Amino acid sequence: MDPLLLPPIPDLHRIEVYEARGGYEMLRKALGMKPDDVTEEVKKSNLRGRGGACFPTGLKWTFMPKKTDKPKYLCVNGDESEPGTFKDRQIFERNPHLMIEGTIIAAYAMGASTCYLYIRGEYKKWIEMVQKAVDDAYAHGFIGENILGSSFSTQLYIHRGAGAYICGEESSLMNSIEGERGYPRVKPPFPAQFGLWGCPTTINNVETIANVPIIIRLGWEAYGNIGHPKHPGPLLVGVSGHVNAPGVFELPTGVPLTEIIQKYAGGVPGGKKIKAVIPGGSSTMILRGDQIQGVTMDAEGLKAAGSSVGTAGMIVMDEDTDLIRVITRITAFYHHESCGQCTPCREGTGWMHKILNRFVAGDATMTDLDLLLDVANNIEGNTICALGDAAAWPVQSMIKRFRDEFEQRAKKSPAAPALVAVQA
């Protein structure tokens, strides 16, 4: 597959180059279609969100009310903070106009009068790059009033974050745009009914939005034939950790993990064995090295393997990796990033971190292992947003798939006191 999201064209970030390569023609084409037909095209393409949850994008768009007195909003999520994920930055840097074109097409399909592109605060340099691209797109008439002579008008503004992983969660992102602390909101009501300032809002990931002009260009059928039929399209796969050539690789969905590691990321340094792989960002369930044979990088393949595709940010760990340290660091991250609204997450992530520190220090007992799992199980599903699950899954999967590592670290303690059941 020739790269569609990040084609190797020099200076593609410049609007002249992008236009010379047929850029913004798909916006012109879309504006000639009925908005519902654009949504239908995206729906039939089977595009699924690239931000981690794999939700069908076209379906999400149909949740936006057709008749409303309120303004409608589109938020493009470029908060990109999931450890192991560094793909949206490539789009900002190398092909920002594809994302802008996709944003305007999506806004047209849903009737959004304002679009906010939320970019994490640390990406100052990339915000400046994207701002330049947005300014150029305004100057060329691709954003603003009566776009390309049509009756459609929309604005696109960049909103800079200020250091909060949780703001990548869609309702937290909206609160951040409203100038609030980035607390996730209870759902329902869902953003399409009650989003920004109580108005209908859709939130899509940067990479998801960048796929939209590609669908319009190829047509839903041809797009749907790229990669895995149930999760089609080009996918930006990030590979980090113990590989010779880490980086972002644009591949069709459905490429085997082993091929990604060996062929694209240059294999493991020193020819060492793979001990573990986190396939799609730090919140996805860890896989043993001997479990990845035949597993493909797509929603279906990773689900079958007992994990998920997440953001397709793969972290590879060689045979010498101390996985207890890895899970302790990951848990420290979720503890730090928990917004503090929900007790199970706020307290539970801290407890897990404390228990894991005992394993690191060699002070843990076998009872601690049961306790750790118990805490993780009591966070999962008991919080407003998915951060609680994201903190629990790595711990649960690490215990499930590398129990021996914990057992080796635990002191052979005297028989632990039996837990007393407390009657409610």
Added chain:
Amino acid sequence: MLSDQHLKEIEELKRRYQHPQSVVLAALWMWQDEHGWVSGEGMKYIAGLLGIPIHHVYGVVSFYTMFNRAPVGKHKIEVCTNVSCMLRNSDQILKHIQDRLHIGVGQSTPDGKFTLVETECLGSCGTAPVMQIGDQYYEQLDDARVDKILSELR
């Protein structure tokens, strides 16, 4: 106080949102750019500017980690120690900077030039280990590269 240029920008930004409160992050960024950190005075000023309660501004400042709530060195060094960087030896990078600057994590050099902190994932895992100094990313670090970067900043 904020510069006239920033005040003008804030007025323009207000038009982008349904409520001026949305400009609070941008206004805090401007304050931090001009003053290095966000003081109580700064929060009070921004609250007045946007017509929102000062406790709200404090709530925002204390939520987002990139706002400095105390003065920091001229160069704030933020070393990522999250998993992808950890696997590529960020421990050593952090130790090397501590040894070189003779400060611990969370401390500043006595001359006020450097502050060292650990940070969470910077979204640069493919070029780990990584650190951020001010707005600038420094990637694919090793001890020699860190030495070169720090000596150029001196």
